Amino acid sequence: MSALRALAGALALAISVAPISALAEGTTLLNVSYDPTREFYSAYNSLFKEYWKKKTGVDVSINQSHGGSGAQARAVIEGLDADVVTLALAYDIDAIAQKSKLLSPDWAKRLPDESTPYTSTIVFLVRKGNPKHIKDWNDLVKPGVAVITPNPKTSGGARWNFLAAYNYGLRANHGDDGKARAYVTALFKNVPVLDSGARGATTSFTERGLGDVLLAWENEAFYAQREKPGAFDVIAPRTSILAEPPVAWIDVNVQKHDTAKLAKAYLEYLYAPEAQKLACKFGYRPRLTKILGSCGSHFAQMDLSTIRNFGGWDAAQKRFFGDGGVFDQIYQR
Protein backbone atom coordinates (compact mmCIF):
# COMPACT_ATOMS: atom_id res chain seq x y z
CA MET A 1 0.00 0.00 0.00
CA SER A 2 2.50 2.59 1.13
CA ALA A 3 4.78 1.60 -1.73
CA LEU A 4 1.91 2.24 -4.14
CA ARG A 5 1.21 5.60 -2.60
CA ALA A 6 4.89 6.46 -2.85
CA LEU A 7 4.77 5.62 -6.54
CA ALA A 8 1.71 7.82 -6.98
CA GLY A 9 3.60 10.62 -5.28
CA ALA A 10 6.46 10.09 -7.70
CA LEU A 11 4.12 10.23 -10.68
CA ALA A 12 2.41 13.37 -9.50
CA LEU A 13 5.72 15.10 -9.15
CA ALA A 14 6.86 13.94 -12.57
CA ILE A 15 3.69 15.34 -14.16
CA SER A 16 3.94 18.67 -12.38
CA VAL A 17 7.33 19.35 -13.99
CA ALA A 18 5.98 18.65 -17.50
CA PRO A 19 7.22 21.09 -20.17
CA ILE A 20 6.08 24.66 -19.84
CA SER A 21 5.75 25.94 -23.39
CA ALA A 22 7.58 29.16 -24.11
CA LEU A 23 5.56 32.09 -25.38
CA ALA A 24 6.68 32.81 -28.91
CA GLU A 25 6.90 36.32 -30.29
CA GLY A 26 7.86 36.56 -33.92
CA THR A 27 10.79 38.93 -33.36
CA THR A 28 13.47 36.67 -31.90
CA LEU A 29 15.69 34.37 -33.91
CA LEU A 30 18.02 31.67 -32.72
CA ASN A 31 20.92 31.06 -35.09
CA VAL A 32 22.64 27.75 -34.35
CA SER A 33 26.08 27.82 -35.90
CA TYR A 34 29.54 26.27 -35.61
CA ASP A 35 32.68 27.48 -33.83
CA PRO A 36 34.67 29.74 -36.20
CA THR A 37 31.64 31.82 -37.25
CA ARG A 38 31.20 33.43 -33.84
CA GLU A 39 32.85 36.75 -34.73
CA PHE A 40 31.29 37.00 -38.19
CA TYR A 41 27.72 36.42 -37.01
CA SER A 42 27.90 38.86 -34.11
CA ALA A 43 28.84 41.53 -36.64
CA TYR A 44 26.26 40.33 -39.17
CA ASN A 45 23.48 40.34 -36.57
CA SER A 46 24.00 44.07 -35.92
CA LEU A 47 24.01 44.72 -39.65
CA PHE A 48 20.81 42.76 -40.18
CA LYS A 49 19.01 44.35 -37.23
CA GLU A 50 19.71 47.79 -38.64
CA TYR A 51 18.55 46.74 -42.10
CA TRP A 52 15.35 45.14 -40.77
CA LYS A 53 14.55 48.15 -38.60
CA LYS A 54 14.91 50.45 -41.59
CA LYS A 55 12.82 48.19 -43.79
CA THR A 56 9.97 47.25 -41.45
CA GLY A 57 10.35 49.43 -38.37
CA VAL A 58 10.52 46.33 -36.19
CA ASP A 59 13.24 45.69 -33.63
CA VAL A 60 14.44 42.09 -33.64
CA SER A 61 16.83 40.26 -31.40
CA ILE A 62 19.05 37.45 -32.57
CA ASN A 63 20.64 34.84 -30.35
CA GLN A 64 23.67 32.84 -31.40
CA SER A 65 24.78 29.40 -30.37
CA HIS A 66 28.17 27.99 -31.31
CA GLY A 67 29.81 24.60 -31.01
CA GLY A 68 31.13 21.77 -33.15
CA SER A 69 29.02 21.54 -36.31
CA GLY A 70 27.96 17.93 -35.74
CA ALA A 71 27.15 18.50 -32.07
CA GLN A 72 25.04 21.54 -33.00
CA ALA A 73 23.12 19.51 -35.60
CA ARG A 74 22.43 16.83 -33.00
CA ALA A 75 21.20 19.47 -30.55
CA VAL A 76 18.69 20.70 -33.16
CA ILE A 77 17.58 17.11 -33.88
CA GLU A 78 17.05 16.59 -30.18
CA GLY A 79 14.97 19.71 -29.80
CA LEU A 80 17.16 22.84 -29.60
CA ASP A 81 14.70 25.44 -30.94
CA ALA A 82 16.78 26.84 -33.80
CA ASP A 83 15.08 29.13 -36.29
CA VAL A 84 18.06 29.00 -38.62
CA VAL A 85 21.14 26.80 -38.79
CA THR A 86 24.42 27.98 -40.32
CA LEU A 87 26.71 24.95 -40.18
CA ALA A 88 30.07 23.78 -41.49
CA LEU A 89 28.87 21.25 -44.03
CA ALA A 90 25.71 20.23 -45.84
CA TYR A 91 25.94 16.73 -44.38
CA ASP A 92 24.96 18.08 -40.96
CA ILE A 93 21.86 19.89 -42.27
CA ASP A 94 20.97 16.78 -44.31
CA ALA A 95 21.14 14.83 -41.06
CA ILE A 96 18.66 17.22 -39.43
CA ALA A 97 16.30 16.80 -42.40
CA GLN A 98 16.62 13.01 -42.38
CA LYS A 99 16.55 12.30 -38.66
CA SER A 100 14.08 14.89 -37.39
CA LYS A 101 11.94 15.89 -40.40
CA LEU A 102 12.13 19.47 -39.10
CA LEU A 103 12.92 20.84 -42.56
CA SER A 104 12.34 19.73 -46.10
CA PRO A 105 14.99 17.44 -47.62
CA ASP A 106 15.46 19.81 -50.58
CA TRP A 107 16.45 22.69 -48.27
CA ALA A 108 19.61 23.33 -50.30
CA LYS A 109 17.58 24.38 -53.34
CA ARG A 110 15.75 27.19 -51.52
CA LEU A 111 18.58 29.75 -51.62
CA PRO A 112 21.17 30.59 -54.29
CA ASP A 113 24.40 28.56 -54.68
CA GLU A 114 23.02 25.48 -52.91
CA SER A 115 22.27 27.69 -49.87
CA THR A 116 25.94 28.57 -49.36
CA PRO A 117 26.25 32.39 -49.25
CA TYR A 118 29.99 32.43 -48.57
CA THR A 119 32.77 29.91 -49.07
CA SER A 120 36.19 29.18 -47.72
CA THR A 121 39.00 26.80 -48.49
CA ILE A 122 41.70 24.89 -46.71
CA VAL A 123 45.11 26.55 -46.43
CA PHE A 124 48.31 26.06 -44.42
CA LEU A 125 49.23 28.15 -41.41
CA VAL A 126 52.99 28.01 -40.70
CA ARG A 127 55.37 29.68 -38.25
CA LYS A 128 56.70 33.12 -39.23
CA GLY A 129 59.27 32.90 -42.01
CA ASN A 130 58.15 29.35 -42.88
CA PRO A 131 61.24 27.63 -41.36
CA LYS A 132 60.31 24.20 -42.79
CA HIS A 133 59.81 25.60 -46.31
CA ILE A 134 56.27 24.31 -46.70
CA LYS A 135 54.91 25.40 -50.06
CA ASP A 136 52.47 22.73 -51.17
CA TRP A 137 50.83 19.45 -50.16
CA ASN A 138 53.85 17.27 -51.04
CA ASP A 139 55.90 19.08 -48.37
CA LEU A 140 53.56 17.81 -45.65
CA VAL A 141 54.68 14.18 -45.96
CA LYS A 142 58.40 14.96 -45.65
CA PRO A 143 60.11 13.43 -42.61
CA GLY A 144 60.34 15.77 -39.64
CA VAL A 145 57.31 17.86 -40.58
CA ALA A 146 54.60 17.76 -37.91
CA VAL A 147 51.11 18.48 -39.25
CA ILE A 148 48.25 19.61 -36.99
CA THR A 149 44.71 18.76 -38.08
CA PRO A 150 41.67 17.77 -36.01
CA ASN A 151 40.03 14.35 -36.15
CA PRO A 152 37.74 14.12 -39.21
CA LYS A 153 35.48 11.77 -37.29
CA THR A 154 34.65 14.46 -34.75
CA SER A 155 35.23 17.72 -36.65
CA GLY A 156 33.46 19.08 -39.72
CA GLY A 157 36.42 21.30 -40.60
CA ALA A 158 38.76 18.32 -40.44
CA ARG A 159 36.65 16.55 -43.07
CA TRP A 160 37.31 19.42 -45.44
CA ASN A 161 41.04 19.13 -44.56
CA PHE A 162 41.04 15.43 -45.28
CA LEU A 163 39.24 15.81 -48.61
CA ALA A 164 41.55 18.65 -49.63
CA ALA A 165 44.55 16.37 -48.98
CA TYR A 166 42.95 13.44 -50.77
CA ASN A 167 42.09 15.74 -53.67
CA TYR A 168 45.77 16.64 -53.97
CA GLY A 169 46.65 12.93 -53.85
CA LEU A 170 44.31 12.25 -56.74
CA ARG A 171 45.50 15.18 -58.82
CA ALA A 172 49.18 14.45 -58.32
CA ASN A 173 48.67 10.84 -59.37
CA HIS A 174 46.33 11.19 -62.35
CA GLY A 175 43.28 10.08 -60.37
CA ASP A 176 44.86 6.92 -58.92
CA ASP A 177 42.86 6.13 -55.75
CA GLY A 178 45.50 3.75 -54.33
CA LYS A 179 48.18 6.43 -54.56
CA ALA A 180 45.89 9.11 -53.14
CA ARG A 181 45.24 6.81 -50.20
CA ALA A 182 48.99 6.22 -49.75
CA TYR A 183 49.46 9.98 -49.73
CA VAL A 184 46.93 10.66 -46.96
CA THR A 185 48.29 7.69 -44.97
CA ALA A 186 51.78 9.22 -45.15
CA LEU A 187 50.32 12.61 -44.21
CA PHE A 188 48.60 11.25 -41.09
CA LYS A 189 51.89 9.57 -40.03
CA ASN A 190 53.11 13.15 -39.55
CA VAL A 191 50.14 14.10 -37.34
CA PRO A 192 51.16 13.91 -33.66
CA VAL A 193 47.81 14.90 -32.13
CA LEU A 194 44.21 14.70 -33.32
CA ASP A 195 42.18 17.40 -31.59
CA SER A 196 38.45 16.81 -31.53
CA GLY A 197 37.51 20.19 -33.00
CA ALA A 198 38.89 22.86 -35.34
CA ARG A 199 39.32 25.55 -32.67
CA GLY A 200 41.12 22.99 -30.47
CA ALA A 201 43.60 22.25 -33.27
CA THR A 202 44.15 25.98 -33.85
CA THR A 203 44.88 26.39 -30.13
CA SER A 204 47.32 23.47 -30.15
CA PHE A 205 49.21 25.09 -32.99
CA THR A 206 49.08 28.76 -32.00
CA GLU A 207 49.10 28.66 -28.19
CA ARG A 208 50.95 25.46 -27.37
CA GLY A 209 53.48 25.69 -30.18
CA LEU A 210 52.70 22.20 -31.42
CA GLY A 211 53.57 21.24 -35.00
CA ASP A 212 55.07 22.98 -38.02
CA VAL A 213 51.93 23.46 -40.07
CA LEU A 214 48.23 23.71 -39.30
CA LEU A 215 45.65 22.68 -41.88
CA ALA A 216 42.96 25.28 -41.38
CA TRP A 217 39.93 27.00 -42.77
CA GLU A 218 41.18 30.07 -44.60
CA ASN A 219 39.05 32.32 -42.38
CA GLU A 220 40.44 30.59 -39.28
CA ALA A 221 44.01 31.11 -40.57
CA PHE A 222 43.34 34.83 -41.05
CA TYR A 223 41.80 34.92 -37.58
CA ALA A 224 44.95 33.41 -36.05
CA GLN A 225 47.06 35.98 -37.89
CA ARG A 226 44.88 38.83 -36.59
CA GLU A 227 45.07 37.52 -33.02
CA LYS A 228 48.86 37.16 -33.01
CA PRO A 229 50.27 39.58 -35.55
CA GLY A 230 53.68 38.64 -36.89
CA ALA A 231 53.66 35.07 -35.56
CA PHE A 232 52.38 33.14 -38.58
CA ASP A 233 52.35 33.04 -42.36
CA VAL A 234 49.43 31.80 -44.42
CA ILE A 235 50.53 29.53 -47.26
CA ALA A 236 48.08 28.82 -50.07
CA PRO A 237 48.72 25.46 -51.73
CA ARG A 238 48.16 25.30 -55.48
CA THR A 239 45.13 23.04 -55.14
CA SER A 240 42.57 22.71 -52.41
CA ILE A 241 38.86 22.19 -51.86
CA LEU A 242 36.06 24.73 -51.98
CA ALA A 243 34.49 24.55 -48.52
CA GLU A 244 30.85 25.57 -48.74
CA PRO A 245 29.21 26.17 -45.34
CA PRO A 246 25.45 26.02 -45.83
CA VAL A 247 22.55 27.87 -44.19
CA ALA A 248 18.88 26.91 -43.79
CA TRP A 249 15.79 27.87 -41.86
CA ILE A 250 14.10 25.12 -39.86
CA ASP A 251 10.53 24.87 -41.20
CA VAL A 252 8.80 23.37 -38.19
CA ASN A 253 10.47 25.70 -35.69
CA VAL A 254 9.84 28.94 -37.60
CA GLN A 255 6.18 27.98 -38.00
CA LYS A 256 5.96 27.36 -34.28
CA HIS A 257 7.62 30.71 -33.47
CA ASP A 258 5.88 32.61 -36.26
CA THR A 259 9.27 33.69 -37.58
CA ALA A 260 9.17 32.22 -41.12
CA LYS A 261 9.40 35.58 -42.89
CA LEU A 262 12.08 36.90 -40.56
CA ALA A 263 14.22 33.76 -40.75
CA LYS A 264 14.08 33.70 -44.53
CA ALA A 265 14.99 37.39 -44.74
CA TYR A 266 17.85 36.86 -42.29
CA LEU A 267 19.40 34.23 -44.54
CA GLU A 268 18.62 35.99 -47.83
CA TYR A 269 20.31 39.16 -46.61
CA LEU A 270 23.56 37.17 -46.33
CA TYR A 271 23.72 37.43 -50.14
CA ALA A 272 23.34 41.25 -50.15
CA PRO A 273 26.45 43.32 -51.04
CA GLU A 274 26.85 44.77 -47.50
CA ALA A 275 26.70 41.32 -45.92
CA GLN A 276 29.04 39.87 -48.52
CA LYS A 277 31.52 42.65 -47.79
CA LEU A 278 31.29 41.80 -44.10
CA ALA A 279 31.88 38.09 -44.78
CA CYS A 280 34.90 39.09 -46.84
CA LYS A 281 36.22 41.18 -43.96
CA PHE A 282 36.00 38.13 -41.67
CA GLY A 283 37.95 35.95 -44.09
CA TYR A 284 35.14 34.18 -45.92
CA ARG A 285 35.15 34.24 -49.70
CA PRO A 286 32.01 36.09 -50.82
CA ARG A 287 29.83 34.61 -53.58
CA LEU A 288 29.36 38.01 -55.24
CA THR A 289 32.27 38.29 -57.64
CA LYS A 290 32.25 42.09 -57.66
CA ILE A 291 32.75 42.11 -53.88
CA LEU A 292 35.48 39.49 -54.19
CA GLY A 293 37.22 41.80 -56.66
CA SER A 294 37.01 44.86 -54.36
CA CYS A 295 37.89 43.40 -50.98
CA GLY A 296 39.40 40.00 -51.64
CA SER A 297 43.05 40.82 -52.26
CA HIS A 298 43.96 38.50 -49.35
CA PHE A 299 42.45 35.49 -51.14
CA ALA A 300 45.03 33.61 -53.21
CA GLN A 301 44.19 32.20 -56.61
CA MET A 302 43.86 28.45 -56.12
CA ASP A 303 42.58 25.54 -58.15
CA LEU A 304 39.61 24.37 -56.09
CA SER A 305 37.69 21.08 -56.33
CA THR A 306 34.26 20.78 -54.72
CA ILE A 307 32.46 18.14 -52.70
CA ARG A 308 30.64 17.20 -55.93
CA ASN A 309 33.94 15.78 -57.23
CA PHE A 310 33.51 13.22 -54.44
CA GLY A 311 29.87 12.46 -55.25
CA GLY A 312 28.36 14.74 -52.59
CA TRP A 313 28.50 14.53 -48.81
CA ASP A 314 26.47 11.38 -48.37
CA ALA A 315 28.82 9.31 -50.51
CA ALA A 316 31.97 11.02 -49.18
CA GLN A 317 30.94 10.58 -45.56
CA LYS A 318 30.35 6.86 -45.99
CA ARG A 319 33.45 6.19 -48.05
CA PHE A 320 35.98 8.26 -46.10
CA PHE A 321 34.71 8.81 -42.56
CA GLY A 322 32.18 6.04 -41.94
CA ASP A 323 32.84 2.94 -39.86
CA GLY A 324 35.64 1.02 -41.60
CA GLY A 325 36.08 3.83 -44.14
CA VAL A 326 39.33 5.20 -45.56
CA PHE A 327 40.18 7.15 -42.40
CA ASP A 328 39.68 4.10 -40.16
CA GLN A 329 41.91 2.06 -42.46
CA ILE A 330 44.74 4.57 -42.10
CA TYR A 331 44.93 3.78 -38.39
CA GLN A 332 44.54 0.02 -38.73
CA ARG A 333 47.45 -2.17 -39.63
Added chain:
Amino acid sequence: MSRDTIPGRNIALGTTLALVSLAVIAPLAAVVLSLNGITPEHLARAIASPDAIAAFRLTFVASLVAALIDLVLGSFVAWILVRYQFPGRPVLDALVDVPLAIPTAVTGITLATIYGGHGFLGAWLEPHGIHVAYTQIGVALALVFVGFPFVVRTVQPVLAEIPKDLEEAASSFGAGQTLTLRRVIFPLVFPAMLTGFALSLARALGEYGSVVFIAGNLPGKTEIAPLLIITRLEEYDYQGASAVATVLLIASFGMLLAINALQRRFSLARKMAT
Protein backbone atom coordinates in the same frame (compact mmCIF):
# COMPACT_ATOMS: atom_id res chain seq x y z
CA MET B 1 -0.56 -2.59 8.56
CA SER B 2 1.71 -0.77 10.96
CA ARG B 3 1.66 2.99 10.94
CA ASP B 4 4.91 4.77 10.55
CA THR B 5 6.08 6.95 13.40
CA ILE B 6 7.63 9.53 11.10
CA PRO B 7 4.97 11.77 9.55
CA GLY B 8 5.12 12.53 5.84
CA ARG B 9 6.89 9.32 5.01
CA ASN B 10 4.95 8.83 1.78
CA ILE B 11 5.63 12.34 0.56
CA ALA B 12 9.30 12.09 1.46
CA LEU B 13 9.69 8.70 -0.19
CA GLY B 14 7.67 9.78 -3.22
CA THR B 15 9.70 12.94 -3.74
CA THR B 16 12.96 11.09 -3.32
CA LEU B 17 11.93 8.35 -5.72
CA ALA B 18 10.74 10.89 -8.27
CA LEU B 19 13.95 12.89 -8.15
CA VAL B 20 16.13 9.82 -8.24
CA SER B 21 14.13 8.44 -11.18
CA LEU B 22 14.26 11.69 -13.13
CA ALA B 23 17.87 12.54 -12.43
CA VAL B 24 19.59 9.16 -12.25
CA ILE B 25 17.57 6.14 -13.28
CA ALA B 26 15.79 7.61 -16.32
CA PRO B 27 18.98 8.70 -18.14
CA LEU B 28 20.71 5.42 -17.33
CA ALA B 29 17.71 3.44 -18.55
CA ALA B 30 17.55 5.58 -21.70
CA VAL B 31 21.15 4.67 -22.50
CA VAL B 32 20.45 0.96 -22.24
CA LEU B 33 17.04 1.20 -23.94
CA SER B 34 18.48 3.04 -26.94
CA LEU B 35 20.35 -0.18 -27.69
CA ASN B 36 16.99 -1.68 -28.62
CA GLY B 37 17.08 -3.22 -32.09
CA ILE B 38 20.84 -3.12 -32.52
CA THR B 39 22.11 -5.98 -34.68
CA PRO B 40 24.84 -8.27 -33.31
CA GLU B 41 27.17 -7.23 -36.13
CA HIS B 42 26.64 -3.57 -35.32
CA LEU B 43 27.25 -4.26 -31.62
CA ALA B 44 30.43 -6.18 -32.40
CA ARG B 45 31.70 -3.35 -34.60
CA ALA B 46 30.87 -0.75 -31.97
CA ILE B 47 32.56 -2.40 -29.00
CA ALA B 48 34.90 -5.10 -30.34
CA SER B 49 36.70 -3.42 -33.26
CA PRO B 50 40.47 -3.17 -32.67
CA ASP B 51 40.19 0.58 -32.05
CA ALA B 52 37.36 0.12 -29.57
CA ILE B 53 39.23 -2.59 -27.66
CA ALA B 54 42.35 -0.44 -27.51
CA ALA B 55 40.27 2.49 -26.23
CA PHE B 56 38.61 0.39 -23.53
CA ARG B 57 41.97 -1.03 -22.45
CA LEU B 58 43.49 2.43 -22.16
CA THR B 59 40.50 3.76 -20.23
CA PHE B 60 40.44 0.89 -17.74
CA VAL B 61 44.20 0.62 -17.19
CA ALA B 62 44.78 4.37 -16.94
CA SER B 63 41.81 4.76 -14.59
CA LEU B 64 43.03 1.96 -12.34
CA VAL B 65 46.58 3.33 -12.23
CA ALA B 66 45.27 6.83 -11.56
CA ALA B 67 42.95 5.66 -8.77
CA LEU B 68 45.82 3.76 -7.11
CA ILE B 69 48.07 6.83 -7.25
CA ASP B 70 45.20 8.92 -5.86
CA LEU B 71 44.79 6.42 -3.06
CA VAL B 72 48.39 6.77 -1.88
CA LEU B 73 48.71 10.48 -2.58
CA GLY B 74 45.28 11.35 -1.20
CA SER B 75 45.78 9.38 2.01
CA PHE B 76 49.09 11.15 2.64
CA VAL B 77 47.55 14.57 2.08
CA ALA B 78 44.64 13.71 4.38
CA TRP B 79 47.13 12.60 7.05
CA ILE B 80 49.12 15.80 6.74
CA LEU B 81 46.01 17.97 6.89
CA VAL B 82 44.67 16.19 9.97
CA ARG B 83 47.84 15.64 11.98
CA TYR B 84 50.09 18.62 11.34
CA GLN B 85 49.73 22.30 11.98
CA PHE B 86 51.77 24.36 9.54
CA PRO B 87 51.49 27.77 7.92
CA GLY B 88 49.33 27.61 4.79
CA ARG B 89 47.38 24.59 5.96
CA PRO B 90 43.96 26.21 5.31
CA VAL B 91 45.19 27.09 1.81
CA LEU B 92 46.23 23.50 1.10
CA ASP B 93 42.92 22.31 2.52
CA ALA B 94 41.00 24.56 0.12
CA LEU B 95 43.28 23.67 -2.81
CA VAL B 96 42.28 20.01 -2.53
CA ASP B 97 38.81 20.77 -3.89
CA VAL B 98 40.03 22.86 -6.80
CA PRO B 99 40.11 19.95 -9.30
CA LEU B 100 36.36 19.53 -8.72
CA ALA B 101 35.63 23.22 -9.17
CA ILE B 102 37.49 24.20 -12.33
CA PRO B 103 36.07 23.27 -15.74
CA THR B 104 37.65 20.02 -16.93
CA ALA B 105 38.63 21.63 -20.23
CA VAL B 106 40.77 24.11 -18.30
CA THR B 107 42.45 21.22 -16.50
CA GLY B 108 43.21 19.46 -19.78
CA ILE B 109 44.48 22.54 -21.58
CA THR B 110 46.62 23.60 -18.61
CA LEU B 111 48.20 20.17 -18.22
CA ALA B 112 48.84 19.94 -21.95
CA THR B 113 50.43 23.38 -21.88
CA ILE B 114 52.81 22.79 -18.97
CA TYR B 115 53.76 19.25 -20.03
CA GLY B 116 53.94 20.03 -23.77
CA GLY B 117 57.36 20.48 -25.40
CA HIS B 118 57.21 24.26 -24.83
CA GLY B 119 55.74 24.14 -21.34
CA PHE B 120 57.95 24.70 -18.29
CA LEU B 121 57.78 21.07 -17.18
CA GLY B 122 57.67 19.57 -20.67
CA ALA B 123 60.70 21.56 -21.81
CA TRP B 124 62.63 20.02 -18.95
CA LEU B 125 61.28 16.45 -19.23
CA GLU B 126 61.28 15.93 -22.99
CA PRO B 127 65.06 16.27 -23.48
CA HIS B 128 65.32 13.35 -21.01
CA GLY B 129 63.06 11.30 -23.26
CA ILE B 130 60.06 11.56 -20.94
CA HIS B 131 56.98 12.47 -22.93
CA VAL B 132 53.88 13.21 -20.91
CA ALA B 133 51.59 15.34 -23.07
CA TYR B 134 49.89 13.41 -25.89
CA THR B 135 50.86 10.01 -24.47
CA GLN B 136 49.15 7.44 -22.26
CA ILE B 137 51.06 8.90 -19.29
CA GLY B 138 49.30 12.18 -19.98
CA VAL B 139 45.94 10.41 -19.88
CA ALA B 140 46.73 8.92 -16.46
CA LEU B 141 48.04 12.27 -15.19
CA ALA B 142 44.78 14.06 -16.04
CA LEU B 143 42.84 11.28 -14.31
CA VAL B 144 45.02 11.52 -11.18
CA PHE B 145 44.27 15.23 -11.06
CA VAL B 146 40.48 14.97 -11.32
CA GLY B 147 40.16 11.95 -8.97
CA PHE B 148 42.49 13.11 -6.19
CA PRO B 149 39.97 15.13 -4.08
CA PHE B 150 37.72 12.10 -3.60
CA VAL B 151 40.30 10.15 -1.58
CA VAL B 152 41.31 13.14 0.55
CA ARG B 153 37.74 14.09 1.36
CA THR B 154 36.67 10.57 2.32
CA VAL B 155 39.77 9.72 4.39
CA GLN B 156 40.21 13.09 6.13
CA PRO B 157 37.09 13.05 8.38
CA VAL B 158 37.71 9.45 9.46
CA LEU B 159 41.32 10.23 10.39
CA ALA B 160 40.18 13.29 12.33
CA GLU B 161 37.81 11.10 14.39
CA ILE B 162 40.55 8.77 15.59
CA PRO B 163 41.34 9.78 19.19
CA LYS B 164 44.97 10.44 20.05
CA ASP B 165 44.71 8.22 23.17
CA LEU B 166 44.23 5.21 20.92
CA GLU B 167 47.78 5.63 19.66
CA GLU B 168 49.04 6.43 23.14
CA ALA B 169 47.37 3.28 24.43
CA ALA B 170 49.01 1.28 21.65
CA SER B 171 52.43 2.68 22.45
CA SER B 172 51.96 2.10 26.19
CA PHE B 173 51.37 -1.56 25.33
CA GLY B 174 54.75 -1.44 23.60
CA ALA B 175 53.62 -1.15 19.99
CA GLY B 176 56.10 0.64 17.76
CA GLN B 177 55.10 3.31 15.23
CA THR B 178 54.84 0.90 12.34
CA LEU B 179 52.77 -1.58 14.31
CA THR B 180 50.42 1.15 15.56
CA LEU B 181 49.97 2.42 12.04
CA ARG B 182 49.43 -1.06 10.63
CA ARG B 183 47.23 -2.57 13.34
CA VAL B 184 45.43 0.44 14.85
CA ILE B 185 45.15 3.33 12.39
CA PHE B 186 45.00 1.48 9.09
CA PRO B 187 42.04 -0.80 9.91
CA LEU B 188 40.03 2.25 10.96
CA VAL B 189 40.63 4.26 7.80
CA PHE B 190 40.73 1.39 5.31
CA PRO B 191 36.97 1.43 4.51
CA ALA B 192 37.15 5.17 3.83
CA MET B 193 40.22 4.64 1.63
CA LEU B 194 38.30 2.05 -0.36
CA THR B 195 35.39 4.45 -0.83
CA GLY B 196 37.73 7.19 -1.99
CA PHE B 197 39.43 4.77 -4.35
CA ALA B 198 36.07 3.64 -5.79
CA LEU B 199 34.89 7.22 -6.30
CA SER B 200 38.05 8.34 -8.05
CA LEU B 201 38.03 5.20 -10.19
CA ALA B 202 34.42 5.79 -11.24
CA ARG B 203 35.17 9.42 -12.00
CA ALA B 204 38.20 8.41 -14.10
CA LEU B 205 36.31 5.86 -16.18
CA GLY B 206 33.87 8.47 -17.42
CA GLU B 207 36.20 11.46 -17.60
CA TYR B 208 36.23 13.16 -20.99
CA GLY B 209 36.74 16.91 -20.82
CA SER B 210 40.21 17.07 -19.32
CA VAL B 211 41.61 13.98 -21.06
CA VAL B 212 40.86 14.88 -24.69
CA PHE B 213 43.12 17.90 -24.46
CA ILE B 214 46.18 16.02 -23.25
CA ALA B 215 45.60 12.60 -24.82
CA GLY B 216 46.45 13.34 -28.45
CA ASN B 217 43.48 11.16 -29.41
CA LEU B 218 45.30 8.94 -31.92
CA PRO B 219 43.06 5.95 -32.75
CA GLY B 220 44.43 2.72 -31.26
CA LYS B 221 47.06 4.59 -29.21
CA THR B 222 45.79 7.43 -27.08
CA GLU B 223 42.06 7.40 -27.80
CA ILE B 224 39.90 6.88 -24.67
CA ALA B 225 36.53 5.11 -24.58
CA PRO B 226 34.45 8.24 -23.82
CA LEU B 227 35.91 9.80 -26.98
CA LEU B 228 34.60 6.78 -28.92
CA ILE B 229 31.11 7.77 -27.79
CA ILE B 230 31.57 11.26 -29.24
CA THR B 231 32.97 9.75 -32.45
CA ARG B 232 29.96 7.47 -32.88
CA LEU B 233 27.57 10.35 -32.18
CA GLU B 234 29.35 12.44 -34.77
CA GLU B 235 28.43 9.73 -37.30
CA TYR B 236 24.83 9.95 -36.02
CA ASP B 237 25.33 6.34 -34.89
CA TYR B 238 23.27 6.60 -31.70
CA GLN B 239 23.16 2.84 -31.14
CA GLY B 240 26.92 2.49 -31.49
CA ALA B 241 27.39 5.30 -28.97
CA SER B 242 24.95 3.61 -26.57
CA ALA B 243 26.79 0.31 -26.93
CA VAL B 244 30.09 1.89 -25.84
CA ALA B 245 28.34 3.78 -23.03
CA THR B 246 26.66 0.60 -21.80
CA VAL B 247 29.97 -1.25 -21.59
CA LEU B 248 31.42 1.61 -19.50
CA LEU B 249 28.28 1.71 -17.38
CA ILE B 250 28.27 -2.02 -16.65
CA ALA B 251 32.00 -2.08 -15.96
CA SER B 252 31.92 0.85 -13.53
CA PHE B 253 28.80 -0.47 -11.83
CA GLY B 254 30.41 -3.89 -11.45
CA MET B 255 33.60 -2.41 -9.99
CA LEU B 256 31.68 -0.25 -7.53
CA LEU B 257 29.59 -3.24 -6.44
CA ALA B 258 32.74 -5.31 -5.92
CA ILE B 259 34.41 -2.57 -3.90
CA ASN B 260 31.28 -2.10 -1.77
CA ALA B 261 31.13 -5.85 -1.10
CA LEU B 262 34.81 -5.83 -0.12
CA GLN B 263 34.17 -2.94 2.21
CA ARG B 264 31.22 -4.70 3.87
CA ARG B 265 33.24 -7.85 4.37
CA PHE B 266 36.05 -5.84 5.88
CA SER B 267 33.86 -3.99 8.38
CA LEU B 268 32.04 -7.24 9.22
CA ALA B 269 35.34 -8.98 9.90
CA ARG B 270 36.38 -6.08 12.12
CA LYS B 271 33.13 -6.17 14.08
CA MET B 272 33.54 -9.90 14.67
CA ALA B 273 37.11 -9.36 15.82
CA THR B 274 36.12 -6.80 18.45
